[in-house]
Amino acid sequence: MIETTNGRTLKTTRTSLRILELVLEHDGLTLAELDAIVDKPKSSLHGHLATLLECRYLVRDGQTYVASFKLAELGDRARPVELETVATDTVERIAEDTGEEANFTVFEHGRLLLLHGSSNQAVDQEGDAPFRTEYYLHNTAAGKAILAELPRERVDRILDEWGMPREIEATITDRERLYDQLGEIADEGYAIIDEEFAPGLVAVGAPVHADGEIVGGLSIGGPKYRINMTRLHGELAAELLDAVDEMETALDA
Structure with missing residues (x-):
């Protein structure tokens, strides 16, 4: 099984994936709750959330961001x-x-x-x-x-x-x-x-x-x-x- 890569990695992608993991871990998070966990500017966190939302990996329930069904479908395929x-x-x-x-x-x-x-x-x-x-x-x-x-x-x-x-x-x-x-x-x-x-x-x-x-x-x-x-x-x-x-x-x- 693959362990690591030697290629260039992107911090922005890492941050988006970390946000996704946190949303899953906490069964949903608001922007304010995420801001209390992740040491990034709130504007930056909002941008990551908006991107994950637009790409359909998250959905909104009021002010709370939760994992989408698309994410579950990808997991089943994997x-x-x-x-x-x-x-x-x-x-x-x-x-x-x-x-x-x-x-x-x-x-x-x-x-x-x-x-x-x-x-x-x-x-x-x-x-x-x-x-x-x-x-x-x-x-x-x-x-x-x-x-x-x-x-x-x-x-x-x-x-x-x-x-x-x-x-x-x-x-x-x-x-x-x-x-x-x-x-x-x-x-x-x-x-x-x-x-x-x-x-x-x-x-x-x-x-x-x-x-x-x-x-x-x-x-x-x-x-x-x-x-x-x-x-x-x-x-x-x-x-x-x-x-x-x-x-x-x-x-x-």
């Missing part, structure tokens, strides 16, 4: 249909077989983007991760497993771009310590996280390939009080690796 079908079937089966949460995330630009997730368990207050659609690699099971397969130079580029923010007490923020773990993960073929992403959450993850390239990561996890390390390294890791083999066979067919 979804990899074959990968989504295979991932959805696999994730749903794993969740049913294990009784735990399963997720497939796409690996793109040094981040993981949620394609499909499922859980057959009732909501747990302890051990539940906050719902997100985008993840770092350094503190997620699928992310670490992917990093373990990449050349060190590419890992360095990803960490240089996105950093290693501490999202919870146990999050690893030291590169050398992470590199030590990546060596062990490469030998195992899967990665484990132990409360590195959210309190009480443990998970096992592995990369998924298509035509020899990493396309994403599959993971199984849940609350630590229900999943001990023996089960994580044993039953769940075996279930995960079998599922990865099945996915890769289907994607390469």
Whole structure:
């Protein structure tokens, strides 16, 4: 997957895209609300909003700018249909077989983007991760497993771009310590996280390939009080690796 480009980039385009991301993140923003978030002249922000409105990426609801249906349509077109079908079937089966949460995330630009997730368990207050659609690699099971397969130079580029923010007490923020773990993960073929992403959450993850390239990561996890390390390294890791083999066979067919 593409990470970066070496070509010239435009600050104006970056600003427009950032505004679009903020509108999506906040489920709509007024000009005044956007002005309080983005350090740009209000006239400049208004120009970006007007352009996004004219190009039909935003619509207005009174004074509030919200994402348009056109944007949703573009998102649907961008979804990899074959990968989504295979991932959805696999994730749903794993969740049913294990009784735990399963997720497939796409690996793109040094981040993981949620394609499909499922859980057959009732909501747990302890051990539940906050719902997100985008993840770092350094503190997620699928992310670490992917990093373990990449050349060190590419890992360095990803960490240089996105950093290693501490999202919870146990999050690893030291590169050398992470590199030590990546060596062990490469030998195992899967990665484990132990409360590195959210309190009480443990998970096992592995990369998924298509035509020899990493396309994403599959993971199984849940609350630590229900999943001990023996089960994580044993039953769940075996279930995960079998599922990865099945996915890769289907994607390469």
